[in-house]
Amino acid sequence: MTELRAGRDRVGFAPRVLAIPAVIGLALLILPLTALVLRVEWSTLWQDITSPEALSALGLSLTTGLAATVVCVVLGVPLALVIARSRARPAAVLRALVTVPLVLPPMVGGVAMLFLFGRTSWLGGVLAEWGIRVPFTTGAVVLAQTFVALPFLVLALEGSLRTTGVGYEQAAAGLGAGRWTILGRVTLPLAAPGLIAGIVLCFARAVGEFGATALFAGNAPGVTQTMPLAIYTAFNGAGVSQGSAVALSLLLLVTAIGVLLLVRAWRPEAPR
Numbered sequence: 001m002t003e004l005r006a007g008r009d010r011v012g013f014a015p016r017v018l019a020i021p022a023v024i025g026l027a028l029l030i031l032p033l034t035a036l037v038l039r040v041e042w043s044t045l046w047q048d049i050t051s052p053e054a055l056s057a058l059g060l061s062l063t064t065g066l067a068a069t070v071v072c073v074v075l076g077v078p079l080a081l082v083i084a085r086s087r088a089r090p091a092a093v094l095r096a097l098v099t100v101p102l103v104l105p106p107m108v109g110g111v112a113m114l115f116l117f118g119r120t121s122w123l124g125g126v127l128a129e130w131g132i133r134v135p136f137t138t139g140a141v142v143l144a145q146t147f148v149a150l151p152f153l154v155l156a157l158e159g160s161l162r163t164t165g166v167g168y169e170q171a172a173a174g175l176g177a178g179r180w181t182i183l184g185r186v187t188l189p190l191a192a193p194g195l196i197a198g199i200v201l202c203f204a205r206a207v208g209e210f211g212a213t214a215l216f217a218g219n220a221p222g223v224t225q226t227m228p229l230a231i232y233t234a235f236n237g238a239g240v241s242q243g244s245a246v247a248l249s250l251l252l253l254v255t256a257i258g259v260l261l262l263v264r265a266w267r268p269e270a271p272r
Contacts, residue, residue, distance in 0.1 A: 036249055048244040049244070049248070053230065054230065057221075064206070064226065077195070079154050081161065082094065106148055106212045107215055109216075113140075117135055136216075137217065141226060147212060149201075149206040157194045160194020161191045164187075208255075214232075231248050
């Protein structure tokens, strides 16, 4: 009886006719992905994925994605701590600034980074004097991926830090623990689910980045051509074959699903 009542509580009292647009919306999300899976040539899938061009794009995406994730952890964990431990108004301002790349079109981010690191900018000019060129290099891919992926880690970890509060930290400080000890043994372990979820989402976003990378890093095979760029190039008649592009698209889809499963596994309190 209790389970039946709980089931009715979940259903609620929404008009049943809303199920029609809900089904249409779900179909709009699922059918394109289904069409992608149906276009995969399963007999040549392995050959498509292991072609030299596809392997180059895949290897570059994984390498730069991992590098960008490391940068995001190094920079994002302190930033999340600062936001979580700030007062309400400064925290709201910082949170809004971190959120900007999430709502900003990636192409705009690429243009902005090009204006910052290009030779005509003050920073690009200084770097050029030192013999450092950033745009249209593999390093530019990492920077572009970091720009779009950093908010995922910061917001996930900051929310987890705010949820855990500072009570345990105060107790550890009262027992004589130092700041670094509290950070390593109290703060971060308590916020581990948010940190892990943020890292996984950050890596997935970095691997799937396209717009900022295209404008800031270019599309040079073996240097800046990541999987999304290789897919785009193939469907414009160059680079890898369309079979490889479809195979890489499927690989990105599987990666996205795996990310969702990992995030769900690290949030046991989420409703199932």
